[in-house]
Amino acid sequence: MPKPFPSLDAFIAGLPKAELHLHIEGSLEPELMFALAQRNRIALPFKSVEEVRAAYEFSNLQDFLDIYYQGADVLRTEQDFHDLAKAYFDRAHADSVRHAEIFFDPQTHTDRGIPMSVVMDGLTSGMKAAEAEYGLTSKLILCFLRHLDEDAAFATLKAAEPFLDRLTGVGLDSSEVGHPPSKFTRVFDAAGALGLKKVAHAGEEGPPEYVHEALDILKVDRIDHGNRSLEDAHLTSRLARLGMTLTVCPLSNLKLCVVTDMAQHPIRTMLNKGLRATLNSDDPAYFGGYVNDNYRAVAASGLVDRDDLITLARNSFLGSFLGDAEVFRHLDEIEAYAG
Numbered sequence: 001m002p003k004p005f006p007s008l009d010a011f012i013a014g015l016p017k018a019e020l021h022l023h024i025e026g027s028l029e030p031e032l033m034f035a036l037a038q039r040n041r042i043a044l045p046f047k048s049v050e051e052v053r054a055a056y057e058f059s060n061l062q063d064f065l066d067i068y069y070q071g072a073d074v075l076r077t078e079q080d081f082h083d084l085a086k087a088y089f090d091r092a093h094a095d096s097v098r099h100a101e102i103f104f105d106p107q108t109h110t111d112r113g114i115p116m117s118v119v120m121d122g123l124t125s126g127m128k129a130a131e132a133e134y135g136l137t138s139k140l141i142l143c144f145l146r147h148l149d150e151d152a153a154f155a156t157l158k159a160a161e162p163f164l165d166r167l168t169g170v171g172l173d174s175s176e177v178g179h180p181p182s183k184f185t186r187v188f189d190a191a192g193a194l195g196l197k198k199v200a201h202a203g204e205e206g207p208p209e210y211v212h213e214a215l216d217i218l219k220v221d222r223i224d225h226g227n228r229s230l231e232d233a234h235l236t237s238r239l240a241r242l243g244m245t246l247t248v249c250p251l252s253n254l255k256l257c258v259v260t261d262m263a264q265h266p267i268r269t270m271l272n273k274g275l276r277a278t279l280n281s282d283d284p285a286y287f288g289g290y291v292n293d294n295y296r297a298v299a300a301s302g303l304v305d306r307d308d309l310i311t312l313a314r315n316s317f318l319g320s321f322l323g324d325a326e327v328f329r330h331l332d333e334i335e336a337y338a339g
């Protein structure tokens with residue numbers, strides 16, 4: 001007998017989950033942006049927190065990226081990166097996140113003269129603090145900015161080599177259309193040879209062909225977003241057969257006009273087609289919600305029921321880079337919670 005809960009929202013609140021698609025720079029809340037600007041004596045082009053939030057109206061991915069890279073400029077010191085990460089983990093813990101695999105964009109920082117060591121030390125001390133305080137585990141995924149060239153990605157991988165023991169994988173993000181995964185074939189091969197996992201944003205705005213390239217050429221372990229895979233029936237059944245994890249971000253998709261209406265979000269079709277979909281927040285400070293807001297948004301639109309929510313939470317651990325023993329421990333916790 002499933003345990004009774006007063007509402008689906010209450011069920012979501014305590015449901016143990018992992019978050020697999022979170023850009024740490026995208027968790028920079030306007031309040032922290034102002035605090036860091038003040039601490040680092042940086043003038044912001046906004047007068048107030050309200051003005052910042054009002055600027056968060058996007059008609060596509062590029063619109064958002066322009067403001068997101070601008071916001072990251074307040075991050076200067078190890079303490080800033082620590083505070084950024086710790087603030088995210090505080091929110092994640094409140095959403096019953098037990099494990100998070102977080103992206104960071106080193107080129108956004110090293111191109112401004114911030115050393116890789118400052119970024120790495122700040123983020124990893126935030127990760128350690130969350131594990132000590134909450135038992136919330138995390139892993140770090142270094143993303144290459146795909147609007148920059150292959151040489152820049154190679155330089156970034158080289159700069160990260162002293163920190164390999166703190167990195168789990170590499171990813172590919174930023175402006176998708178016009179920057180296919182194949183542009184980064186060699187740097188992904190090099191990252192794989194270093195023992196790193198591989199993920200890539202594909203099929204967010206870009207065509208199904210980019211998802212094929214991510215699988216066939218980059219040999220990724222997960223696809224970030226993947227929405228447009230559904231336009232290709234052969235690709236969809238291939239993803240299902242592979243048990244390939246898709247890290248889906250409903251509120252991001254709505255804010256960036258990848259979908260026009262939450263009721264039309266492809267998560268229902270993905271589950272119907274047997275895809276291993278997960279729910280994630282992407283850039284929560286910019287898209288109006290953390291991971292539980294994403295679970296609630298799809299539940300409120302009638303796209304998923306209680307059993308689907310359990311499947312989505314299970315998928316988040318099954319698709320993680322945790323070892324089998326840890327995955328099973330988390331799956332047992334979900335079973336005990338849901339009854």
Ligand SMILES: Nc1ncnc2[nH]cnc12
Nearest residue numbers: 023173174175201282283
């Ligand atoms: N949703 C997204 N797509 C591509 N690059 C990103 N960087 C941060 N968020 C992103």
Ligand SMILES: [Zn+2]
Nearest residue numbers: 023173201282
């Ligand atoms: Zn993303």
